[in-house]
Amino acid sequence: MNKTIVLNSRPVGKPQLSDFKLVEEEMPVVKESEVLLKTKFVSVDPYLRGRMSDAKSYVPPFELQKAMSSGVLAEVTESQNEKFKKGDFVSGMLNWKEFQTSKGENLLKIDDQTAPLSNYLGVLGMTGLTAYFGLTEIGKPQKGETIVVSGAAGAVGSIVGQIGKILGCRVIGIAGTDEKVEMLKSKFGFDEAINYKTTTDMTKAIAEVCPDGVDVYFDNVGGTISDSVHANINRMGRIIVCGAISAYNDTSVPQGPRVEHFLIRKSALMQGFIVGNYAEKFPEGMKHLSQWLSEGKLTYSETIVEGFENIPQAFMDLFEGKNEGKMIVKI
CATH class of the missing domain: 3.40.50.720 (NAD(P)-binding Rossmann-like Domain)
Structure with missing residues (x-):
């Protein structure tokens, strides 16, 4: 079975664990032109709180009883898409699921030899x-x-x-x-x-x-x-x-x-x-960030929480200031 975390209820004030629900579903099956992704790292960020409310914003709100999503770094474990092969690492806005399929749209292939994978959700993301x-x-x-x-x-x-x-x-x-x-x-x-x-x-x-x-x-x-x-x-x-x-x-x-x-x-x-707003300039930004990081002019701090089931708690900990630098959940 495949695990996923859904929005169980819309929070009033600070989110509570009861606002999330861990559910199990059938493992996804890869279809033509799709890849099967195994989640490796999940980014939790304060802006997700806004999407938990049913309010108009620059992105649609999360739907009740549907999977939540954020920046995710995943490994391709099976591919029927010519742009990706088994063993590739990718990042993108993906669901909070242990495994999921994708047609490859809006997935960015990551070079795991250049920097630690988690960097691509933080300093290089x-x-x-x-x-x-x-x-x-x-x-x-x-x-x-x-x-x-x-x-x-x-x-x-x-x-x-x-x-x-x-x-x-x-x-x-x-x-x-x-x-x-x-x-x-x-x-x-x-x-x-x-x-x-x-x-x-x-x-x-x-x-x-x-x-x-x-x-x-x-x-x-x-x-x-x-x-x-x-x-x-x-x-x-x-x-x-x-x-x-x-x-x-x-x-x-x-x-x-x-x-x-x-x-x-x-x-x-x-x-x-x-x-x-600056999507067209992302390559420029990545160039500068990567150069500064390689030259030792830029460093970073990460707070890494382990365990898929701990994603909600890691998110809530942001509002208590329990993170130093980027808060990431390692699966």
Whole structure:
């Protein structure tokens, strides 16, 4: 039998284990032009929370009692598709199933000799590309400018900070534990980092570590942390809105300071994005990320949880900050 994880119910607030269900089904049979895929690694990401709600967004919501999906790296175990052979590794947006068939559309063949397989769900996958394009296309950092990154110890944030340093900027990270703060500085090369959970006045703390103000803010969290960064933004500053994990589990529309006044006063740019906006430029991004990784200018952190049945718990752990860098489940 084949195992799959389906959306059992739509969560109210934080997802619970009861919102997921592990079910067994018949093993899929490969048809003409198809491949049989065996899941090796599954990416869990905060944005999946939005798809668990029945709300209009840039991607359709998950259907109840249907398999959930995310970035998956899989091995081809059987092929009737001339583009793939047995033993190939591929990545793509696939279902949370141990085995599944595919016609090969939107599958990217992976070279397992170049880098560890899990990298293609992280630093060399959508995570790295999100960091690269958000920072370079919207932030447009210039040498000597100051970049602030929230959720800096997470998968995207840790890469954003390193790219900022490669481009000659001063980089400040915001994270939720002293251990993560230290990691940002010692492992990822951030100039300074702030533990928002032990800081009573974030606006003042940011001002102290950014005496020349903030030129670029890469926002992964939203909420009151972002309010404090906004208060320190420079004239012609750029605010990149990548995520809002602080509000993903809210059951009502969050209220906060209005942004119009400071955007006007500082002539600042504030833009949201999804990485798919830059799909045509993915080869360019991969080229830079791969080169920096091979040159030792870029490093990464992964939190790897083992076991197919642990995918839901790994996903929920994201909202408790239990990951360092990319959260991946190894099957």
